[in-house]
Amino acid sequence: MKLFPHQDIVLNDTYEYNRVAYYLDMGLGKTYVGSEKMWELNTPYNLVICQKSKIDDWVQHFNTFYDYTVVIYDKQPIEKIPEDSVLIINYERVWRRPELLKLRNFTMMLDESSKIKNEKSKQSKFILNLVAHNVILLSGTPTGGKYEELWSQLHLLGWKISKKLYLKQFVEQEWDELNQQYKIVGYKNVDRLKKKLRQYGAVFMKTEEVFDLPKDNHNIVKITGTKEYNEFSRHSIVEISGEELVGDTSTAKKLYLRQLAGVYNQNKLAYVKDLIDSTNDRIIIFYNFKKEYAALVEMIDKPISTVNGDLKDLTAYEEHENSVTLIQYQAGAMGLNLQKANKLVYFTLTDKSELFEQSKKRIHRIGQERPVFYWYLLTSGSIEWRIKDVLEMRKDYTDELFEEEEM
Structure with missing residues (x-):
């Protein structure tokens, strides 16, 4: 070796x-x-x-x-x-x-x-x-x-x-x-x-201390919000798609705010669909919840690879240039080598800074020869913007520890 x-x-x-x-x-x-x-x-x-x-x-x-x-x-x-x-x-x-x-x-x-x-x-x-x-x-x-x-x-x-x-x-x-x-x-x-x-x-x-990796490009996309998100944000209860969401605890409210900004936001799903249809290159999509996975699979008509708690199948990623790989953070943010792709979409953000930092390196790593592109899909006026701010702040803390000691 x-x-x-x-x-x-x-x-x-x-x-x-x-x-x-x-x-x-x-x-x-x-x-x-x-x-x-x-x-x-x-x-x-x-x-x-x-x-x-x-x-x-x-x-x-x-x-x-x-x-x-x-x-x-x-x-x-x-x-x-x-x-x-x-x-x-x-x-x-x-x-x-x-x-x-x-x-x-x-x-x-x-x-x-x-x-x-x-x-x-x-x-x-x-x-x-x-x-x-x-x-x-x-x-x-x-x-x-x-x-x-x-x-x-x-x-x-x-x-x-x-x-x-x-x-x-x-x-x-x-x-x-x-x-x-x-x-x-x-x-x-x-x-x-x-x-x-x-x-x-x-x-x-x-x-970057060792290799000159290709440029990384970060795109924040403002997704139009929904009346259901605004109603739930004010009253902690809303009915959507025949389901009643009740934010009776702080944990439940945070969960449903994230889902209302994600899988229950048809504007975001439509944007992802357009993004996928706009290229024949491999695309990596990170998501959090099973409902998101089901909604994404239903609308994608290209070869799909999956990495989540139930399934790890990268066949489509390996064999098809136009494939879409859906990755749940906990299962695939760490350890995967996906540098055949140079496009990564955050359908929703994790609230764990370590998983966030690791996820970005799935495509921006040794062996990547093309510039890489990230899309952060953030619903306007939603909790997603605060999550992004906290993730970036924690990254700064991590980066300080990596810095060389000043002479």
Whole structure:
């Protein structure tokens, strides 16, 4: 396996470390860097924890480039783990395998290590209690725009600072009188945080530092709103398409506002239809809800590929230049290589900054030779504009962490 020069540099810079974090921007080949570091560490046992959708990709990678015994540790416990093996398991399953707590002399690699940002979740607690001799963390967006969510990863790297002290040193908090709790309003001592991260084996690298990728073009499209959206916004109740939507809680109201600005807005569906019909190039469309998927499939008369919680089929994308690929954020914002396409449409926006940042890199990555185009379809006067503002704001927080420390 031949590595790119930037991948060799990263490995050389961390050669002396047995706990590392490769926070490489999407498209820079974290998979190759992580697996090579694992091979260098050379422990009898290796454990890779990843998203369920990435298990097959990791199996193929190790079978192609290495001679490990690869075991999908997903369904049945194993009585005896063979040496020179790689166990691959997903985040949702790992905490149900208590026998792993007895494993010793192994290297643990977390693919998309931001998945343990909530240290109180069952899977995070379990992973933090594993007795790994070596640790490799991989992520393009380690904080999801929030530095407070980095603590559990720092703990695995060996920085045993308490969560309370970490927040005190690096996070600005104010007392929220209404909710009787502290809320995070900003960050401080960022240069010191970067220095500590490097001290504990973290490497940050952005794509533009390594490759001159084609220009990215962003188009915000104002979609005409609807009377139903305005009525629901005022009264928290509306009847549409024979269905009564009731926003009796803040969560329900937010959900229905997003759907009224999306799938229930015929103006937006019509715009997407026109956009699809205007080109014979591949188009990628990101969406959130099953109703959106059903509405999009019904109106598209071109070959369709799908990536969601129920189905992953990229056949049309691979075989047809005029295909439309529909991707649900949770299932496909991370890890897919879709640089055959250079056009991406956000039918609706996610409210998770990490998924938003990852989604953009599906087409703007190594191997892309054409300028890329993004369309953000935002219903006028809707919640979508605020979501976009928050996503962009969190991106700024993430970018600051990637910046080189000023001399």
